[in-house]
Amino acid sequence: MKKKDQTKKHYRDYLFYDILVRIFIHLNVADLVAASFVCKTWNLATRAPQLWKKLDLTTLNYSNYFNIPMLVNSWKDENSSSKMTRFLKYVTNLSSGNINIIIFNFYVYLTDDHLLTLAKRTPNLKRLVLPLTGNISKIGIETAMKSWSGLESMTITSIFKDRHYFTAIGKYCPNIVRLKFTCTFEQEEAEAVVNYTPNLKELSIRFVIVNLRALCLVLNSLKDLEVVNISHSLIVDKLDGEFEMYSLRNLRNHLDASYYRKLIVCETGECLRCQNGRNNDPRRLPHGPLEDIWRQDEITSLAH
Ligand SMILES: [Zn+2]
Known part of the structure; x- marks a missing residue:
């Protein structure tokens, strides 16, 4: 009984x-x-x-416990930064290594402690979306990338500009097939992509300034590249000391037809950037619309 x-x-x-x-x-x-x-x-x-496939830290802005302001460089002070580290330790303990996607908070300043706390406890990470600002050391990025050898997709922001960051990707993350840049895409970025992510299939350089020669370099050099999203980007080049801007029609004249077909552009006004532009809720200004584009999963939204 x-x-x-x-x-x-x-x-x-x-x-x-x-x-x-x-x-x-x-x-x-x-x-x-x-x-x-x-x-x-x-x-x-x-x-x-x-419950732990995706760790989305963007929701912390709407939590009473955190109350993170929607301002760039939030939580940069030592106390707040330590609080974030403790929080990340706790959630990764709950997740038991099951996290595949990490979307950092757009506004919170990223430190080595944050990055390494996550890297140690998320061995199965496939996709990483970096925040807008932070300061990561060379050793910090090396250690993190070593832990994330299965990484397939990254959203790169202006904190990831240094070349040794890409060296670490090339050394430890051979499976990267998707990259999204939310900062300018110049010759230096193009060379880093070509040299350190040779298996790239999808590249998003949406809504940023793109150097024409940099665009040509990736299209010419990456044999597996299938699509490049240049929606709402400003395509420029410097000729005889003068900046030249290129319309889509100009681009067609500069690129081989097989390369031109790989480009994705917004023609209908229905892409994420256009939709966000119509959302003029004052509570989300000035960075809300930018945050929306930054956090979107380019894997599925690349073609709008
Ligand atoms: Zn659009």
């Missing part, structure tokens, strides 16, 4: 766990952490692997 009761209890607990996980899947990361402190059963449910 006692044995039968125990079986019933186990079955009921299993059902409760299953229901909790189905509810928790709708929570953002801050609420999930709060739920983990309620009781042992809730804590167990918050550790379900299916």
